[in-house]
Amino acid sequence: MNEAFFSVENLCISFGGLMAVDHVSFSVSKGFIFSIIGPNGAGKTTIFNCISGLYKPSSGSIIFQGEDITGLKPHRIATKGIARTFQNIELFSRMTTMENLMLGRHIHMKTGVLSGATFFRRGSRAAKEEIRHREYVEKIIDLLDLQSARNQFVGSLPYGTQKLVELGRALALEPKLLLLDEPSAGMNSEEKQDLVFWIKDIQDELGVTILLIEHDMKMVMDISDRVLAINFGRPIIEGVPDVVQRHPDVLKAYLGEEETIGNAS
Amino acid sequence: MDMKRDYYEDIQLLDSKVLWFWFLMLVAALATFPFIAPTYYVYMANYMAINVIVTIGLNILVGYTGQISLGHAGFFAIGAYGTVMLMSLLHFPFLLALVAAALIAAFFGFILGLPALRLEGPYLAIATLGFGMAITQVIGRWELFGGRMGVEAPALSFFGIPVMTDLGRYFVTATIAFIMVLGARNLMKTRVGRAFIAIRDSDIAAETMGVNLVYYKTLAFAVSAFYTGIAGGLFAFLLGFISPSTFNFILSIYFLAFVIVGGLGSIFGSVMGGIVMTWLLLELDKIQELPLIGGMLISFSENFMTVAGLPNISSIIFGLIIVLLVIFEPLGLYGFWIRTKIYWKTWPF
Amino acid sequence: MFLQLLLSGIAFGSLYALIALAMVIIYKTSEVPNFGQGEMAMLSTFVAFMLLDTYGHSFFVSFLGALVFAALLGVFLEFVFLRRAKDPNILSLILITLGFEMILYGVASWKWGADQRDLSFPVSDFDLVNIGPAVISYLNLATLLVALVLMVLLFLFFRYTKVGIAMKATQQNPMAARINGIRVNRILSVTWAMSSTIGAMAGMLLAPVATLDPNLMLEPLLKGFASAVLGGMTTLVGAALGGYMLGIIENLFGGYVSLEFKSIVAFGIIVLVLCFRPSGLFAKHYVRKV
Structure with missing residues (x-):
């Protein structure tokens, strides 16, 4: 396998002794949609914050197009071609x-x-x-x-x-890598359908690689090329959607009981 | 609704023939005004123009970038003293001295912007306040600057033409103010202005969209200080004499009051705020001369207060205006203006 | 020399500490640095002066009267103005208190003009007590003691009384406090009354040393505010310590380096401290979460 387009290696960050992200590694190929799933508080947004430079990781490295961007200031990371959205909208409300x-x-x-x-x-x-x-x-x-x-x-x-x-x-921003933090939260099912359509468009036509955090399992399974499941800041499994979906630890982390995710959403 | 055919129409200042007409009318009115108005009103207009520049400068920082400053009297002082000193000691021509002094103010603004990067709310307030105090203290104790006694402004000449009267000063001051208003408006419509506003609304999002916070926050301080410095330089010639006590903490609050009254984050509001508040400030100084109220106030003062303290009533009124506006009309005069416009557009419904 | 400077530094520091405490008490509940604090204290001091001088009441009656006035003034300002702010952000709150400052200053200078007066105080500023090689005036000693007693009382108040604990709860989480049956609005009133009273105490202790005129509290307020910022706006102990530190540093600087630039050094130090500890020396710094 040749060098990955974007990769995270052994990323760790702790807040006051608590490991929010604990040795997470993954790599994303160019043009893929890569999803991160996990229950609330699993550390998904924290990973995004590390990637976009808002948090400084305690250890580990983030490599984008062969360049180490760990610990760079957010605006430097933006100029490299990484853009993001936020879980709780951060717009410029009076513009x-x-x-x-x-x-x-x-x-x-x-x-x-x-x-x-x-x-x-x-x-x-x-x-x-x-x-x-x-x-x-x-x-x-x-x-x-x-x-x-x-x-x-x-x-x-x-x-x-x-x-x-x-x-x-x-x-x-014409990003090469786009981080979407729960883009469908608060949308109705019609809006969600449109969103899936647009995300596909962005991937296919603009050729943007996408990192996605999403709670809507159906959406994740539909559009993702690869999925990473984490819990308590630690990775559970990474793979194609079908495999991740059936992994017993993922089911346990998500539902606390034996049930297929497809039915839950 | 009118259709736009061209993206330029979105950003240009005057996008229709009607507006061009009114714009030219305004210029003509401003140019003829000093010839027909009494001298006192020309003096007042000069004062207004200066305060409009300060108000816009402070608004760029407070209203657009969302930082607070209680030390703008300091930049005002740097502009005033800088201009006078550069002219009388180094014999700079007026315009060069004015710009150089404003650049010095901008440099100090940049310096003050550095700690401001990490400070918020009350902490930033105290840091800027300390800066303002320090500037007047240093000026007041440094013999070079005339110490507590102050200094006199040198004779003013503009490209070789001596400017001695309020009328002459009007053309210098009003022209500069006019250019600076347009400049601020343009700035706020383009990349730098958008970065300022973005920082105000969400600094985190601004950062992740590639806005360098360090650069733009300090830049906002510098631009704001530059405007205030220019106003300060003009102010020195308006008074003809400056002393450190002019540039006190209260002056900084007055500047803030101008911004609030005009409306945070609006250039047009700042123009209105600067004009209206200057008028009020000068009129309140002679409140006892008002026909009916004046007499009442004097007799009230004689019975319950002191007549000597009567001019302080302006402080009360200013304070009330600030408090009431912040509570009831946070958008200031600009808010009034917008609502009136909407009212007339939809009248009589 | 050193001991002397230290001692008078502490005396002045206790005034700063009182003002800082007054500000922090309000800041913790209302989240607003109260720029009107100084003028509230100044006006209260003038009320004491009026009761004492114009109406000839005894000192303690006047003193108590002024304190009651201060408490009422605090409640009034909070209830009539601050509570009405629709969408309070830090900037508009600061502006409202700056508005108070101007209004109260205007009222005081209208009523009493710019004349300088003396507040006759039963404790002398001229009689001195020897402490080792240094001396301290009775007045400074009294200031020191009053400040200490007040701080102990405040500590006990927040630790053991029901109102104090309710106030602490409100400061930490107004919503949770409300849900638990605390009347947050009433707590706000109490807060402003307390803070205003403490400020007035500082004003009356300062008036005999300085001269009583409407500018009485202008600089002390800024110093008190600076102390609070130095210690951290969110901690009572920090604010008090900040006050003492500022008093001492200022006095030492005045004694050894330059008397002229004494009052600037305070702000210089604060800017420096804030560069390294953006929330003051003794407060935790919180970072906003995305």
């Missing part, structure tokens, strides 16, 4: 959808204080750049069907739409 997505273009833009403050003509560099990136953002708005929310402040949008705006903002 419009458009502006939120434009912020996603931040790393691709150059306008500084002086050129930003002094654009008074259509032909100026800042205005040109602004227009070019607005065109790109407009494509994402079309892709995610967000036209109606385009100029609304995101704080006033319905929950499901806010989740989409967050997804759109992450896409605006």
